[in-house]
Amino acid sequence: MIVIGRDAVARHLPCDTCIALMREAMTALSRGETRQLPRGIVDLAGGRMFGTMPGALAADGVFGAKLISVFPDNFAAGRPSHQGVVALFDPNSGAPLAVLDANELTAIRTAAASAAASDVLARADARTLAILGYGEQAWRHVEAIRTVRPIASVTVWGRDTAKARAFAARVEAELGLAAEYAPSVAEAVAVADIVCAVTAASEPILHGAEVRPGTHVNLVGSGRDGPTEADVVLVAKARFFADHRDSVERQGAELRRAIAAGAVGGDHLLGEIGDVMDGRLAGRVGEEDVTIYKSLGHVVQDLASAWHVYRAALAAGTEPVDF
Known part of the structure; x- marks a missing residue:
């Protein structure tokens, strides 16, 4: 061994x-x-x-x-x-x-999985990235997403202003990307083509009314039923995909909350991202689609x-x- x-x-x-x-x-x-x-x-x-x-x-x-x-x-x-x-x-x-x-x-595989999902769900011309959070997964997601899309600019939001500003400065210094701190989630996602939510939020911070048409969203921070990063409105307006259907049906907080609220039915989960990658399931079908990849992590x-x-x-x- x-x-x-x-x-x-x-x-x-x-x-x-x-x-x-x-x-x-x-x-x-x-x-x-x-x-x-x-x-x-x-x-x-x-x-x-x-x-x-x-x-x-x-x-x-x-x-x-x-x-x-x-x-x-x-x-x-x-x-x-x-x-x-x-x-x-x-x-x-x-x-x-x-x-x-x-x-x-x-750390590496979680961001890599989000990047692989973004590669089949985000628009081909996606160039702007919003990062919600400033921890290790936030950094890994910037590194990974720019591998699959020609990211030119990054907006960063986090509850601690100093840490979020420092994170944006690090992105500029070490990765050579234009990056700036956004004082609110709404401002962070206002111009984003891809959004990565990698927070420890217990209640929704990302609202459907603030996400523009054509955006792809990776929901990563909540790993169990309970803590929720995105609101019911965003879930309902999006084409929703899971890393693993059974896991997300059991523990995907955003989807479960939307179902409980009556905003969507069980069929709102269109399928697994592997089906999209394999060509058995359509991912993005129009430029105006909002898409969500729900990541719980899988063995x-x-x-x-x-x-x-x-x-x-x-x-x-x-x-x-x-x-």
Whole structure:
């Protein structure tokens, strides 16, 4: 077995590679070529959580699980909010193959999945990006989205003005993109072709009346039923797609709230993003369409990324040890 830390995960999982892996993984998921159980969440004290995500990839036979803790208060202390490991097992012997840092893996694959979804749902001429939030996922989403669209400018909103301004300045300095702070969500999305919501909001911050026609929205911040980033109006006006149908029907807060309000029916969820990527389901059908990709995160994304990193680490000379 080998242990693969954060730096090695980052080195072996560049953004463009991970985007391609996400296309393959989500297509396989929607074709029924993978195996997985619903994500389990154990509530801990103080709004903290422990999650388990087991599954298997049919193509390679590899199987494993992600074990992750979610401590939202860590961010204020300068520590990652999501921490854990991905464990991989040998498909032939059942022996453990590797344990990988899940924080770095999750950060890369979540943004890569949003980018892959944006590539099939956003307008081809999308050039403006709004980022709601300023944490690690916000940064990763800027990096990933600009890989699939020629992003020229970024607007940033966050509850802490100083942090949001600093984030915009970092985008300009390190990525060479025009970026500015927006004092409200409405101002941030007013000119956006693509919106990425990566916040810890408990109630909607993104309202349908403020999102212009033709916009694509990635809803990423809420990972369970309860916290909600987008209001019922936005959900109702959008062509709505899930990373995984069953998961979003069970835990997709925005969709569930809209259904409970009577604004949409169960058929408003058009299908999975893998079906769009595979050409079995229409994504955007008109330039004026508002589209939503609801991301909860799925174990096939983790396993596909981890398997790639594991093989790359072996090729680079990492030696297994007895376990």
